[in-house]
Amino acid sequence: MSATIVHGPGEASKGFAEGLGRSLGLDVVGCESKLFPDGEAYVRIPQDRLEGTAVIVHTMARPQDRSLLEVLMLVDAARGLGASRVTVVAPYTAYARQDTRFLSGEPVTVSAVLKSIYAAGASSYFTVEIHKEYSLRHFPGRAYSVRPFTYMARQVGLGRGLLFLAPDMGALSRARELASSLGGDYDYLVKRRDRRTGEISIEPKEINASGREVVIVDDIISTGGTAARAARSLLEAGARSVTVMAAHLLDIPGNVERLIEAGADEVVVANTLPVRSHPRVRIVDVAPRVGDELVRQGVINRINT
Numbered sequence: 179m180s181a182t183i184v185h186g187p188g189e190a191s192k193g194f195a196e197g198l199g200r201s202l203g204l205d206v207v208g209c210e211s212k213l214f215p216d217g218e219a220y221v222r223i224p225q226d227r228l229e230g231t232a233v234i235v236h237t238m239a240r241p242q243d244r245s246l247l248e249v250l251m252l253v254d255a256a257r258g259l260g261a262s263r264v265t266v267v268a269p270y271t272a273y274a275r276q277d278t279r280f281l282s283g284e285p286v287t288v289s290a291v292l293k294s295i296y297a298a299g300a301s302s303y304f305t306v307e308i309h310k311e312y313s314l315r316h317f318p319g320r321a322y323s324v325r326p327f328t329y330m331a332r333q334v335g336l337g338r339g340l341l342f343l344a345p346d347m348g349a350l351s352r353a354r355e356l357a358s359s360l361g362g363d364y365d366y367l368v369k370r371r372d373r374r375t376g377e378i379s380i381e382p383k384e385i386n387a388s389g390r391e392v393v394i395v396d397d398i399i400s401t402g403g404t405a406a407r408a409a410r411s412l413l414e415a416g417a418r419s420v421t422v423m424a425a426h427l428l429d430i431p432g433n434v435e436r437l438i439e440a441g442a443d444e445v446v447v448a449n450t451l452p453v454r455s456h457p458r459v460r461i462v463d464v465a466p467r468v469g470d471e472l473v474r475q476g477v478i479n480r481i482n483t
């Protein structure tokens with residue numbers, strides 16, 4: 179079963195695709211891209227034919243709407259070049275947090291995103307740590323969210339005996355997984371968000387953090403408000419140190435600084451999006467972890483490795 183990796187525009191997609199190519203021993207082709215004078219996007223896969231499976235690697239970074247459209251265009255282009263199957267690897271799925279009609283009249287945007295990728299011609303969809311795994315049911319083909327945290331923790335050398343904390347109950351399984359794979363404890367905080375204002379509060383909860391090295395684990399750092407509030411309350415409760423770990427660090431000015439100001443020692447994130455370099459941010463290349471999952475799920479064979 180032959181396969182070719184094709185990546186979308188931008189350094190983040192290129193870097194991720196190259197990591198995937200190295201770990202799987204597959205060729206990587208970059209797309210050509212430009213913007214027309216009116217702002218419309220153009221992409222081209224510079225090949226005459228694609229044999230077997232095409233793996234389109236493109237993250238839905240800002241501007242998210244254009245990135246999504248580029249995914250759709252690349253899927254269509256790959257089908258046009260004769261690929262028998264198209265798998266999309268989108269390290270970050272934009273709009274995944276609009277997974278419910280929180281207020282009447284709202285769309286379930288993640289559903290529209292995933293259905294459009296399937297309709298363009300992709301039969302499978304892989305992403306990293308989607309906000310809520312149940313969102314994947316909206317993709318009519320095979321969809322998979324790769325959990326990166328144990329891999330990330332091992333890559334940065336996190337040891338045993340840590341306290342892993344989810345900032346809300348919905349994220350508890352992330353902390354539980356880390357505690358069981360590394361050997362440590364886990365718990366969750368109680369977070370509330372006002373759906374209209376977006377204002378977050380972390381309510382006090384009995385957690386014995388005194389003297390502990392704590393890792394706050396979440397899918398995403400957006401403004402940094404959630405993890406900063408959590409870090410502050412844990413340090414006030416006597417935690418020895420706080421590390422913040424997330425799969426996705428969004429490009430929002432000041433978010434890392436907010437975490438550092440709140441007392442976090444270090445921020446550990448995956449390379450699912452373009453990340454500004456910062457002395458306290460460690461970026462883990464999770465492409466090999468995604469590659470393992472593509473092989474395990476039978477999407478492609480590993481060759482030359």
Ligand code: R5P
Pocket residue numbers: 275309345349378396397398399400401402403404405
């Ligand atoms: C929310 O449910 C998510 O899991 C994150 O906790 C949230 O999106 C982080 O946002 P922010 O960094 O703006 O607090």
